[in-house]
Amino acid sequence: MADYTPTPEDRFAFGLWTIGHPGRDPFGEATRPPLPPGDFVRGLADIGAWGVSFHDDDLMTFGADESERRRQLDDFKKALAQSGIVCSMATTNLFWHPMFKDGAFTSNDRDVRRFAIAKSMRNLDVAAELGAPIYVFWGGREGVESAASKTPADALDRYREALDFLASYVVEQGYDIRFAIEPKPNEPRGDTFLPTVGHALAFIETLEHADMVGLNPEVAHETMAGLSFYQGVAQTLWQGKLFHIDLNDQKIGRYDQDLRFGSEGIKDDFFVVRLLENSGYSGAKHFDARPYRNEWGDGIWDFARGCMRTYLILREKARQFDADPRVAEAMAAASVPELAIPSVGPYSRAAADELLAEKFDPEALASRGYRNEQLDQLVIDTILGA
Numbered sequence: 001m002a003d004y005t006p007t008p009e010d011r012f013a014f015g016l017w018t019i020g021h022p023g024r025d026p027f028g029e030a031t032r033p034p035l036p037p038g039d040f041v042r043g044l045a046d047i048g049a050w051g052v053s054f055h056d057d058d059l060m061t062f063g064a065d066e067s068e069r070r071r072q073l074d075d076f077k078k079a080l081a082q083s084g085i086v087c088s089m090a091t092t093n094l095f096w097h098p099m100f101k102d103g104a105f106t107s108n109d110r111d112v113r114r115f116a117i118a119k120s121m122r123n124l125d126v127a128a129e130l131g132a133p134i135y136v137f138w139g140g141r142e143g144v145e146s147a148a149s150k151t152p153a154d155a156l157d158r159y160r161e162a163l164d165f166l167a168s169y170v171v172e173q174g175y176d177i178r179f180a181i182e183p184k185p186n187e188p189r190g191d192t193f194l195p196t197v198g199h200a201l202a203f204i205e206t207l208e209h210a211d212m213v214g215l216n217p218e219v220a221h222e223t224m225a226g227l228s229f230y231q232g233v234a235q236t237l238w239q240g241k242l243f244h245i246d247l248n249d250q251k252i253g254r255y256d257q258d259l260r261f262g263s264e265g266i267k268d269d270f271f272v273v274r275l276l277e278n279s280g281y282s283g284a285k286h287f288d289a290r291p292y293r294n295e296w297g298d299g300i301w302d303f304a305r306g307c308m309r310t311y312l313i314l315r316e317k318a319r320q321f322d323a324d325p326r327v328a329e330a331m332a333a334a335s336v337p338e339l340a341i342p343s344v345g346p347y348s349r350a351a352a353d354e355l356l357a358e359k360f361d362p363e364a365l366a367s368r369g370y371r372n373e374q375l376d377q378l379v380i381d382t383i384l385g386a
Contacts (some may be wrong), residue, residue, distance in 0.1 A: 002313075002316050004309045004312040004313055004316075005048060006047070006048035006049065006308040006309075006312065007048055008048070008049075008050040008084070009050075010048075010050065010285065010308070010311075010312070011050045011051065011088075011282070011283070011284055011285055012048070012049045012050055012051070012284075012285050012287065012307075012308045012311070013049065013050055013051030013052060013053060013088040013089070013284040013285065013286045013287070014044060014049060014051075014052060014053070014286070014287050014304060014307075015052070015053040015054065015055075015058075015089075015286070015287075015288060016037055016040055016052065016053070016054045016055070016058040016059065017055065017058055017290075018258075018287060018288060018289055018290050018304075019035065019040065019043070019044075019290075019291065019300050019301070019303065019304045020034060020035035020040050020300075021290035021291065022034055023291075023293040023294075023295075025293060028293075031293050031294065031296070032295070032296050032297075032300070035300075037054070037058070037059055037072075037075070037076050037079065038075055038076065038078075038079035040052070041076070041079040041080060041083050041085050042079060042082075042083050043301060043304075044083070044085050044304075045083035045084060045085055047301060047304055047305055047308070048308070049085065049304070049308070050085070050086065050088070050284075051085060051086045051087065051088025051089070051284050051286070052080075052085050052086075052087060052088065053087070053088055053089035053090060053091070053132075053136075053284075053286060054076075054087070054090055054091075055090075055091050055092065055093040056090075056091075056092055056093055056119070056122070056123040056126065057093040057096065058093070059072060059073065059076055059126075060072045060073055060126075062093075062097065073126065073129075076130075077129075077130065080130070086131065087127075087130035087131055087132045088132065088133070088134070088284040088286065089132055089133075089134045089135070089136055089180075089244055089284060089286060090123060090124075090126065090127035090130065090132040090134075090135055090136075091123075091135065091136040091137070091138065092116075092119055092120045092123045092137075094116050094119065094120070094139075094140070094141065095138075095140035095141045095188065099112055099115070100112065100116070100141045101141065102141070102149075103139075103141045103142050103143070103150075103155075104116035104139070104141055104142065105117070105139065105142060105158055105159050105161075105162035105163075106139070106142045106143075106150065106155040106158050106159055106193060107141075108149070108150065113158060113162070116162070117162050117165060117166065120162075120166055121166065121169055124166065124169065124170060124173075124175065124177065125173075127175075127177060128173065128175040128176075128177060132177065133176065133177060133178065134177070134178055134179075134180050134216075134243055134244045134283070134284070135170075135177050135178070135179050135180070136179075136180045136181075136182050136216045136244060137163065137179060137180070137181050137182065138182040138184065138216075139159070139181075139182075139184075139192060139193060139194060140184065140188055140189070140192070141188065141189060142155070142159060142189070142192060142193045142194070143186075143189030143190065143191050143192035143193050144189060144190060144191055145189065145190040145191075147191075152193075155193055156193065156203070159193060159194070159203075160203070160206055160207060163179065163207055163213065164207060164208040164209065166179070167179060167207070167208065167209035167212055167213065168208070168209070170212070171209065171212075178212050178213070178214065178243050179212060179213045179214070179243075180213070180214050180215055180216035180243040180244040181194060181200045181203070181204065181213065181214075181215055181216065182215070182216040182217070182218060182221070182246065183195055183196050183197055183199060183200045183215070183217065183218075183221055183222075184218070184221040184224070184256070185221065185224055185225040186224070186255075187224075187255050187256050195225065196221075196222065196225055196227065196232070197215060197217050197222060197227075197232035197233075197235065197236055198232075198235075200215055201215065201235070201236070201239060201241060204241065214236075214240075214241035214242060214243030214244075215236045215241050215242060215243060215244075216243065216244040216245065216246060217229065217232050217233055217236055217242075217245060217246065218245075218246035218247075218248065218288055219246065219247055219248050219249055219250060219261070219265070219268075219269070219272070220246075220248050220249065220250035220256050220257060220258055220259075220288075221246075221256070223249075223250040223251075223252055223265060223268075224250060224252075224253075224254070224255070224256060226252060226253070228268060229265070229268055229272060230268050230271040230272050230275060233245065233272055233275060233276075234275055237275070237279050237281065242281060242283070243283065244283055244284060244286060245276070245281075245283065245284070245285065245286060246286055246287075246288035247261045247272075247285060247286065247287050247288070247289070247307070247311070248260070248261055248287060248288050248289035248307075249261055249262060249263045249264040249265055249269070249289070250264060250265070251264055258288060258289045258290045259289060260289055260291075260303055260306050260307055260310070261287055261289060261306075261307040261310055261311060262306075262307070262310030262311070262313075262314065263306075263310075266383060267379065267380075267383065269310075269314060270314050270317060270318065270379070270382075270383055273311060273314040273315050273318055274314075274318035274321065274322070277315055277318055277319075278318075278322070285311060287304070287307040287308075289303070289307060290303075291303035317382050317383055320382055321378070321379065321382045324378065324382070326378060327375070327378050327382075330371060330374050330375040330378055331375065333370070333371040333374070333375075334370045334371050334372060334375050335370065
C-alpha cells in the first residue's frame with residue numbers, strides 16, 4: 001500500500017489563519033479557542049509540514065507598542081528555530097480593520113491609502129527578517145459595491161502606484177522577496193479589482209518591476225467565478241508567473257468556503273496536482289483552507305492531515321495516469337502530442353507561399369473524431385482506482 005505520509009520535501013505549508021481559524025463566520029461567533037502561533041508551528045512539525053505563512057496581525061497584535069510586537073515576533077522566531085518549520089510566505093492584513101471598509105490601496109481616502117502602504121512596508125521588514133521569499137497581496141477590500149463610487153482607471157492607477165512603491169522599497173533594501181497578487185472576483189466587496197488570473201496577469205505587465213511580481217492563484221477564487229482553476233494555473237505557469245499557490249476547495253456558485261483540499265472539485269484538483277508535479281514547480285504548496293466550523297481539538301489537525309494526504313494521493317494517481325499505456329494510446333488518438341508541433345513556424349515569405357499553396361480537404365478534416373470520451377473516462381478510472 002502506498003505511503004501518504006507527508007515530509008518537508010513535499011513543501012506543504014499552512015497560514016496561521018487556516019488550521020487555527022476559530023470557526024467564526026458572518027452569522028456566528030467563534031466555535032473554538034485561538035491557537036497561539038508557537039503551538040501552531042510546533043503542530044505543523046508534528047504532522048510533517050514544511051512551511052508557515054502569516055499576516056502581520058496574525059503574529060503581532062495590531063496597535064500594540066513596539067516592545068510587545070518585538071516580543072511576539074521573537075517568540076515566533078524561537079518556535080521556527082526549534083521546530084525546523086520555515087516561513088514560506090508573508091502578507092499584510094489590509095481588510096479587517098474598519099478603516100479599510102472602502103479599500104486599502106484603492107480607498108477614496110488618501111490617508112487610508114498612505115497608511116496601507118506604510119503598514120505593508122513595516123511587515124515587509126518582518127518578512128525579510130523571517131526569510132519569507134514571497135509576499136502576497138490579496139486585495140480583499142479593493143473594489144466597490146456601487147459602480148459610481150470609484151473611477152476604475154483611478155483605482156487601478158493607485159493600485160499600481162502602491163505596488164510600484166513597495167517593490168522599489170524591497171529593491172532598495174536589498175530584500176530577496178518577490179510579490180504575488182492573489183485574484184478574487186468578489187467577497188467581501190461586491191466587485192473586486194483584479195478579479196481573476198487573467199485580469200491580474202494583464203495588470204502585472206503595467207508595473208515598473210513586473211519581473212518581480214507574479215501570481216498566487218487560489219482554487220476557491222477561480223471556482224467562485226465558474227472558471228477552471230487548472231486552466232488558470234496552467235496559463236500562469238506558461239507565462240512564468242506562478243510564484244505561489246493556494247490550495248483549498250469550493251462549491252461552484254457559493255461564496256468563499258476555503259474547504260479542505262480535494263473535498264469537492266476532485267477532477268480539477270487531479271489535473272492541478274498533475275500540472276504542478278510535471279511542470280517542475282518548486283514553490284510552496286500552500287493550503288489556504290480551514291476546518292469545518294463544527295470541528296474541535298484533534299479535528300482541526302485531521303483537516304490539515306487531510307489536505308496533505310489528498311494531494312499525495314492525487315500525485316500518485318497522476319503518476320499512474322502518465323504511465324498507463326492505455327492513456328498514451330488514447331492521447332495519440334486525440335492527437336495530444338501533435339499540439340506541440342509548430343503550425344507554421346516563424347514567418348517568412350517562403351513559408352507563407354508554401355502555406356497558401358497547400359491543398360486542404362475541409363470535409364476530411366471535419367470527418368475525424370478526437371476520442372475525448374475514451375480519454376476522459378481513463379481520467380475517471382484512474383481517480384476512482386478502477
